[in-house]
Amino acid sequence: MEERFIIELTQSLKNFLPEVSLTVTLSLVILLDLIFGRRFKNIGAFVSLAGLVVTLFFTIKQYGGSYQIFRGMFVVDPYSTFFKFVFLLSAFVIVIFSLQSYELRETSARRRIGEYYFFILSLTLGAFLMAGSVNLIMMYLSLELVSISSYILAGYIKESERSSEASMKYVIYGALSSGLMIYGISLVYGLTGELNIYAINASFLSSGYSPIVLMISLVLILAGFGYKISAVPFHYWTPDVYEGAPITVTAFLSVSSKAAGFAMLVRFLKASFIDRTITLGIEGAWAVIQGLPLTEIVAVLSALTMTVGNIIAIWQNNLKRMLAYSSIAHAGYILMGVVVMQNLGISAMLIYFLAYLFMNLGAFYCVMLVAEKTGSEDIEVYKGLGYRAPFLSIVFTIFLVSLTGIPPTFGFIGKLYLFSALINAKVIWLAVVGVLNSVVSLYYYIRVVRNMFLGDPESGKEPINFSPAHIVVMLILVIPTLLFGVYFTPIVNFAQISVAMFGLR
Amino acid sequence: MSLFDVAFYVLAFITVGSAIVVVSSRNIIYSAFALLFTFFGVAGLYVLLNADFIAVTQVLIYVGGILVLIIFGVMLTTKVFDVPVKTETLHVGPAIVVTGAIMGTLFGVILKTKWFDILNVQWDGTTKKIGERLMTDFLLPFEVASVVLLVALLGAVIIARRERVKS
Numbered sequence: 001m002e003e004r005f006i007i008e009l010t011q012s013l014k015n016f017l018p019e020v021s022l023t024v025t026l027s028l029v030i031l032l033d034l035i036f037g038r039r040f041k042n043i044g045a046f047v048s049l050a051g052l053v054v055t056l057f058f059t060i061k062q063y064g065g066s067y068q069i070f071r072g073m074f075v076v077d078p079y080s081t082f083f084k085f086v087f088l089l090s091a092f093v094i095v096i097f098s099l100q101s102y103e104l105r106e107t108s109a110r111r112r113i114g115e116y117y118f119f120i121l122s123l124t125l126g127a128f129l130m131a132g133s134v135n136l137i138m139m140y141l142s143l144e145l146v147s148i149s150s151y152i153l154a155g156y157i158k159e160s161e162r163s164s165e166a167s168m169k170y171v172i173y174g175a176l177s178s179g180l181m182i183y184g185i186s187l188v189y190g191l192t193g194e195l196n197i198y199a200i201n202a203s204f205l206s207s208g209y210s211p212i213v214l215m216i217s218l219v220l221i222l223a224g225f226g227y228k229i230s231a232v233p234f235h236y237w238t239p240d241v242y243e244g245a246p247i248t249v250t251a252f253l254s255v256s257s258k259a260a261g262f263a264m265l266v267r268f269l270k271a272s273f274i275d276r277t278i279t280l281g282i283e284g285a286w287a288v289i290q291g292l293p294l295t296e297i298v299a300v301l302s303a304l305t306m307t308v309g310n311i312i313a314i315w316q317n318n319l320k321r322m323l324a325y326s327s328i329a330h331a332g333y334i335l336m337g338v339v340v341m342q343n344l345g346i347s348a349m350l351i352y353f354l355a356y357l358f359m360n361l362g363a364f365y366c367v368m369l370v371a372e373k374t375g376s377e378d379i380e381v382y383k384g385l386g387y388r389a390p391f392l393s394i395v396f397t398i399f400l401v402s403l404t405g406i407p408p409t410f411g412f413i414g415k416l417y418l419f420s421a422l423i424n425a426k427v428i429w430l431a432v433v434g435v436l437n438s439v440v441s442l443y444y445y446i447r448v449v450r451n452m453f454l455g456d457p458e459s460g461k462e463p464i465n466f467s468p469a470h471i472v473v474m475l476i477l478v479i480p481t482l483l484f485g486v487y488f489t490p491i492v493n494f495a496q497i498s499v500a501m502f503g504l505r
Numbered sequence: 506m507s508l509f510d511v512a513f514y515v516l517a518f519i520t521v522g523s524a525i526v527v528v529s530s531r532n533i534i535y536s537a538f539a540l541l542f543t544f545f546g547v548a549g550l551y552v553l554l555n556a557d558f559i560a561v562t563q564v565l566i567y568v569g570g571i572l573v574l575i576i577f578g579v580m581l582t583t584k585v586f587d588v589p590v591k592t593e594t595l596h597v598g599p600a601i602v603v604t605g606a607i608m609g610t611l612f613g614v615i616l617k618t619k620w621f622d623i624l625n626v627q628w629d630g631t632t633k634k635i636g637e638r639l640m641t642d643f644l645l646p647f648e649v650a651s652v653v654l655l656v657a658l659l660g661a662v663i664i665a666r667r668e669r670v671k672s
Contacts, residue, residue, distance in 0.1 A: 005641060023652065030659070070645040108668045115663055122656045129649060137646045145653045152660035158668050167664070187614075193621035203621075213618045216610065 012069035015076050017058040018084060019128050025051025026121040033114025041110070044117035048095050051121065052088055059084045066502050072196045073135045075502035079346075082498035083131040083263040086353055090255040091124045093361050094248055096473060102372040103246045107157050116156060120252065123149035127260035134271065134502070136185045136195045139264055140178075143228065146257055147174045153252070154245040166244025173227065173237040181224025187217035188272075197271040198503055204289055205275060211291030218273070218292070222301075225268075228261030229331045232305040239312075242324030247371065250320060251364035254327040255357055262353070266338055266346060269294065270504060284343030284499070285425075299339045303433045306332025310440045319367045319377045322444060323360075326403060329441060330356060336418050336434055343499045345421040350495040352414035355484070359402040359411050362477035366396040373464045382448055384457030389464040393452045395474045400445040402481050405438050409485040417492070513553055520546030537576050544568045558632040 013020065025048060033044045059081060066077040095117065098104055104113060126145030133139040151174065155167025189195060191213060192203035204214075226234035242250045270286060273294055278287035288294045309329030316322035334356075337349030367377060369392060374381040386393040402411030415438065422431040484491050523542035530536045544567040551560035594600070639647050 009644070071642045073643075073645040111668075112663055115659060118659065119656070122652065125652065135646070137643070138649065141646055141649050141653060145649065145656060148653065148657050148660060152656075152663060155664060190620045191618070193623075210618050213614050216614055 008071075012074075015062065015065070015067060015069045016074070018055045018062065019125060021051060021055045021058055022121060022125045022128060025055070026118050026125065029114060029118050029121060033117075037114050041113065042099060044114040045095050045099050048117045048121055049092065052092050052095070052124075056085075056088050059088065066500065068134070068502060072198075073138050074129070074132045075134050076132060077502040078498045078500045079267070079502075080131040080263065082350055082495070083259055083353075084128055086259050086357055087124050087127045087131070087256050090252065090259075090357055090361060091120060093473075093477070094120060094252040094256075097248045097251065097361075097365060097368065100469065100473070101246065101248050101368065103157055104248065107159050109156050109158070109246070112156070116153070119149045119153050123153070123252070123256060127256050127263075130260040131263040131267075133264065134197050134267070136188065136197070136200075139268070140182060140185060143181075143224065143264070144178065146228070146260055147178065150249075150253055150257055153249040154241050156249065157246050160244070162244035163246065164244075166241040169237050170241045173234075177223050177227035177234060180220045184217040184220025184222075184224070187213060187220065191217070197268060200272050201274065201276075204272075205277065209289075214273075214292055218294070219297075221268070222297070225261055225265040226301070229258050229265065229334075230328050231301050231331050231335065232308045232328065235305070235308070235328050235331075238328055239321050239324045242327070243318060243321045247320060247364055247368045250324070251361050251368075254323070254360055254364070258327070258331060259353055259357075262334060262338075262349065266349070267501060269298075269338070270346075270501065274504075282342065286341050286504075288341065295339060295341055298335060299427065299430050302332050302335035302339055303430055304332070305329070305335060306434065306437045310437050310444075314440065314444050316444070317379045319370075319379060319382075319448070320364075322379075322448075323363060323367065326441065326444075327360065329437065330360070330403075332437070333415065333418060333434060336422055336430060339427055339430060340421045340425040342421065342425060343496075344424060345418075346499045347492075347495040348414075348417035348421040350498055351417050351488075351491060354491060354495070355402065355410040355414035355481075358477050358481045358484075359399045359409070362399040362474070362481060363396065363403060365473060365477065366392055366399065369466065369470060379448060379451055382451040383455030384452070384461070385464075386453035387463075388457060388461065389466070391471065392464070392466065392474070395478045397449050397452070398478055398481060400449060402485070404442050404445045406442075407485065408482065410481045410483075410488070411485075413485060413488045413491075509553065513550070516546050516549040516553065519543075520550065533579050534576075537572065537579055540575070541568060541572055544572060555626065555628050555631070557630060558635050 028051065029044045029047050032047055036043050062076055063081045064078060066075070068075050098116065098120070104110060104116065109116065123146055126142050126147075126149060129138065129142030130146060133142050151167055151171050154170050155164050157163040188200060191209060192200050194200045194203050223234055225231075227237070230238040242254065245253070273289055273292060274286045275289040276286075280287050306329045309325050309327075309332060313322050313325035313329065316325060334349055334352055337345040337352065339345065340348075370381065370385065370389075371377045373389075398409065402409035405411045405415035415434075419431050419434060422428075422434070520543055523539045523546065526539035527536045527543060530539060544563065548560045548563040548568075551557075551563060
């Protein structure tokens with residue numbers, strides 16, 4: 001028996017190499033920073049980059065496979081691997097941002113810079129685990145790993161009161177929602193006696209369930225997910241945390257932690273609350289178990305999230321805060337893909353995430369550069385920026401246009417697929433809400449563009465110059481945003497293959 | 506009423522009663538000591554549920570570790586006895602309505618639902634079983650928990666360390 005277990009374990013470890021290599025990297029970051037940190041200040045960043053490349057290699061090797069490891073705790077499938085690519089890409093970009101960040105360079109954070117990269121990696125590891133967990137305990141633990149890492153990162157600039165406040169608020173809201181979530185988990189466990197999400201589903205179908213309890217536990221668990229993806233009404237922390245945290249961290253949270261939340265949410269819904277005995281006659285569609293208004297709940301969440309996010313974003317004059325509300329709105333758009341309850345919607349969601357990765361990171365990068373040169377994130381400093389920094393302004397405009405969802409950008413393709421999935425599933429009202437919201441969002445995105453190109457510079461008219469490194473990073477982000485806006489077939493194919501989850505049609 | 510029921514109600518009373526003192530007391534020392542009884546009550550409930558290992562762990566970790574730490578923390582801060590703990594309550598009316606509604610729903614659900622239960626279990630020690638399952642079925646969460654702890658530990662040091670302020 002022991003021997004068989006050891007064989008099983010080595011087999012599992014072989015399929016767990018990306019996570020193992022991330023863990024090794026984060027330990028190395030801490031150790032090497034301790035030994036060489038005084039002489040080579042950026043050693044943490046370079047070790048992280050190397051580790052991320054190694055992890056990427058293992059992840060690519062894993063792509064296409066579909067298996068369960070560690071006795072039904074964790075799965076490796078195209079779906080989780082797709083998200084792992086998103087996490088790796090965003091972590092890679094964020095480490096490069098951080099190398100250039102003035103906030104981390106010029107405050108006391110520079111003395112803790114090795115640990116900073118440690119937390120970036122631990123957040124990535126948590127996100128990896130979230131994408132593949134199929135056991136409620138693992139799901140909760142990996143969610144906590146992401147949360148704890150992000151609490152610390154949000155408060156990394158200790159001189160800044162805003163940053164400490166952000167961290168504090170994040171902890172309090174996080175504790176509340178994870179408390180609600182684990183209560184919901186305990187109800188599900190009490191009903192079924194199972195922790196594995198496939199076993200939970202089997203138990204629902206075989207021995208029946210009471211819809212009301214299921215509803216209550218689902219709502220409680222959704223509180224935990226809603227907090228991670230910052231869906232209304234669990235979004236209260238988002239603006240303050242995004243505004244207060246160092247901008248590199250804000251950008252990272254808005255992509256990685258949100259993507260991880262979505263990855264886990266969709267897998268959880270699709271595996272636990274679906275009746276596989278019913279066939280809907282539509283390719284790749286899943287039927288929700290009877291008596292549970294899951295589609296309606298998610299649809300209302302989606303509509304609320306995008307509307308609240310967009311409408312409050314209109315009033316914001318701080319760009320970081322505006323992008324925070326815009327990221328809430330984007331969570332609403334992405335939820336539209338979940339509402340469909342079809343593989344079509346999930347593939348649209350995956351496409352959107354890739355688009356969101358480039359355009360959102362890019363927008364935050366531009367805000368970071370402007371804040372470094374002008375010392376402010378206020379919309380006023382963008383007046384006349386088109387003449388002082390033409391290249392940055394054009395690039396920033398492209399990102400904003402893409403966030404709005406106007407062709408020929410990647411953001412447009414993402415939205416196009418989301419809307420067509422919705423219309424295909426005949427949820428027309430939500431599609432209409434989505435389109436109206438896009439119009440609202442156009443207003444506040446274009447306000448920045450108008451300020452840049454039509455306003456007169458108020459403070460200082462001298463041109464702002466950027467180093468080649470800055471321009472290269474901008475290009476790395478802007479080229480995919482434009483390229484995939486016109487040449488999107490490979491991305492769409494990639495996303496459509498990647499909807500395959502372990503053990504699910 | 507069997508002996509089991511009596512034991513349950515006594516323990517439940519201790520747990521809930523002391524928990525109320527914890528949140529309502531204005532003196533932080535009283536709160537800390539009331540917490541001691543809450544922890545013991547919960548440990549007793551575990552014993553009633555045949556969860557011997559969890560009960561012992563509860564006493565060791567919560568009473569022996571966390572509570573002592575809390576009391577130390579309170580004692581070591583200056584002005585122990587007249588720390589102005591602000592436990593003021595806001596919006597009492599709406600809060601009662603909301604919590605009452607939630608409590609009512611939960612009570613209704615808990616009482617009405619047919620929960621998953623295991624009947625007629627022969628009692629034997631759980632420690633060995635827990636150990637075996639932690640090392641086999643739950644190996645991954647066990648290891649991930651250690652990473653979570655490492656991150657939390659480092660994070661606590663980072664957050665709590667005082668920065669040298671430059672003049």
